[in-house]
Amino acid sequence: MGKPVTTGRRAGLDRDDMVCAALALIEHEGPAALTMRRLAAALDVTTTTIYWHVGSRDELITEVIRHQSERQAGRPITGTTARERVMCAARHVWDNALDNRAITSLAHQTGTTSLLEHPLEVALGRELESAGLTGEPAARALRAILSTVGGLLVLALRNESTVPEEHRAPALWAATHGELAPATIAALTRPGDYEDLFTSTVQAVIDAHVPGPRD
Amino acid sequence: MGKPVTTGRRAGLDRDDMVCAALALIEHEGPAALTMRRLAAALDVTTTTIYWHVGSRDELITEVIRHQSERQAGRPITGTTARERVMCAARHVWDNALDNRAITSLAHQTGTTSLLEHPLEVALGRELESAGLTGEPAARALRAILSTVGGLLVLALRNESTVPEEHRAPALWAATHGELAPATIAALTRPGDYEDLFTSTVQAVIDAHVPGPRD
DNA sequence: ACCTGAACACCGTTCAAGT
DNA sequence: ACCTGAACACCGTTCAAGT
Numbered sequence: 001m002g003k004p005v006t007t008g009r010r011a012g013l014d015r016d017d018m019v020c021a022a023l024a025l026i027e028h029e030g031p032a033a034l035t036m037r038r039l040a041a042a043l044d045v046t047t048t049t050i051y052w053h054v055g056s057r058d059e060l061i062t063e064v065i066r067h068q069s070e071r072q073a074g075r076p077i078t079g080t081t082a083r084e085r086v087m088c089a090a091r092h093v094w095d096n097a098l099d100n101r102a103i104t105s106l107a108h109q110t111g112t113t114s115l116l117e118h119p120l121e122v123a124l125g126r127e128l129e130s131a132g133l134t135g136e137p138a139a140r141a142l143r144a145i146l147s148t149v150g151g152l153l154v155l156a157l158r159n160e161s162t163v164p165e166e167h168r169a170p171a172l173w174a175a176t177h178g179e180l181a182p183a184t185i186a187a188l189t190r191p192g193d194y195e196d197l198f199t200s201t202v203q204a205v206i207d208a209h210v211p212g213p214r215d
Numbered sequence: 216m217g218k219p220v221t222t223g224r225r226a227g228l229d230r231d232d233m234v235c236a237a238l239a240l241i242e243h244e245g246p247a248a249l250t251m252r253r254l255a256a257a258l259d260v261t262t263t264t265i266y267w268h269v270g271s272r273d274e275l276i277t278e279v280i281r282h283q284s285e286r287q288a289g290r291p292i293t294g295t296t297a298r299e300r301v302m303c304a305a306r307h308v309w310d311n312a313l314d315n316r317a318i319t320s321l322a323h324q325t326g327t328t329s330l331l332e333h334p335l336e337v338a339l340g341r342e343l344e345s346a347g348l349t350g351e352p353a354a355r356a357l358r359a360i361l362s363t364v365g366g367l368l369v370l371a372l373r374n375e376s377t378v379p380e381e382h383r384a385p386a387l388w389a390a391t392h393g394e395l396a397p398a399t400i401a402a403l404t405r406p407g408d409y410e411d412l413f414t415s416t417v418q419a420v421i422d423a424h425v426p427g428p429r430d
Numbered sequence: 431a432c433c434t435g436a437a438c439a440c441c442g443t444t445c446a447a448g449t
Numbered sequence: 450a451c452c453t454g455a456a457c458a459c460c461g462t463t464c465a466a467g468t
Contacts, residue, residue: 035442049452049453051442051443122403125400126395134398135398140415147370149366151363154365181350184344188337197355200359200423204359205363226432228432266462
């Protein structure tokens with residue numbers, strides 16, 4: 001069953017093979033490695049073959065992100081209080097992004113983050129509604145939590161992305177703005193403990209938007 | 216005084232002219248318009264001329280961002296309480312980004328946001344120290360506030376950036392995850408009031424990290 | 431010192447042509 | 450229906466050569 005190993009034509013490739021090969025390419029060689037020519041070489045075909053199965057590079061990326069979003073879904077949401085369950089749903093977004101950094105970076109670069117995290121965002125929205133939020137407050141809470149997690153992810157993923165060293169810590173900073181204490185300067189230049197930062201920051205945003213057990 | 220209008224050589228251009236022309240190009244035609252060839256055409260020279268004055272495209276971008284960061288500095292910080300002044304410094308980052316969306320997007324794409332906002336980030340750090348924060352708590356507060364503002368900016372700037380419509384609101388969302396209320400779905404698909412979102416979210420993060428007047 | 435012309439090694443995309 | 454070869458219009462970058 002399934003597709004025959006070798007048909008009478010040339011290659012036995014379909015649209016799904018392209019998407020999977022693209023996903024593997026991204027995971028192994030980074031988001032920048034996803035070019036039509038390199039993907040064609042990996043599949044041992046010409047670039048025009050990709051254009052026949054998939055429409056364009058944008059469509060390929062969309063399909064890759066959607067494919068990845070499907071196998072990200074499914075982690076159970078734990079916790080007894082509403083805030084705990086909302087926090088758990090937010091942490092799923094955080095964990096999945098850190099577990100799949102290459103694809104997350106690609107989604108971030110192409111503005112398809114919401115497509116990648118969509119099932120997890122829906123799960124988060126469901127918990128907010130279960131917490132009693134409806135209408136505009138629910139929408140505001142959802143947007144606030146997701147943007148906070150997204151901002152923290154940009155910070156946490158900045159290190160291994162393509163950021164030249166000179167952009168991080170020019171020596172003149174300490175000279176021109178020397179009034180700052182070393183620890184404060186470190187916050188602007190060096191990486192920190194993003195796990196703690198995630199917990200405290202997201203918890204604050206959740207507490208501000210989601211009614212607690214004794215409100 | 217200054218440089219002569221026309222020297223005995225070919226063009227009277229220096230490194231600063233390249234950076235200014237690049238900045239104008241970005242503001243008028245968007246971040247994607249900044250290519251070596253288009254910049255050379257705008258200056259009526261060859262691309263190799265740019266490589267002589269500026270090193271590479273990365274160096275050009277760094278110089279453009281640094282140039283822009285200098286004329287962004289200087290808005291006064293108002294407010295009487297510590298939290299008010301910290302909020303004001305955070306709002307400066309927000310306002311400047313929204314007032315210069317093209318350059319902000321470029322900085323975001325190239326991972327040089329901290330370089331662009333650096334003077335404003337230092338001002339924010341100063342207010343945190345004035346509020347009594349030192350060491351790790353100061354660093355955590357700074358990172359938390361900046362990442363929150365950054366995440367909200369990504370959301371607010373997403374609309375006019377190069378995001379295809381299909382990435383935003385596929386019709387199947389409502390079908391496969393139809394349990395969500397319309398307003399909650401809207402939070403995932405349509406833009407909202409980011410001004411209100413900024414105020415409430417950043418205020419929550421500030422309150423969580425900066426001691427208030429009666430703590 | 432400052433600038434040009436030509437070339438190299440890449441991109442995404444299209445189009446006519448093959449089987 | 451599925452795939453190739455060649456071409457087009459772009460990129461960033463380099464190198465020898467001109468004045």
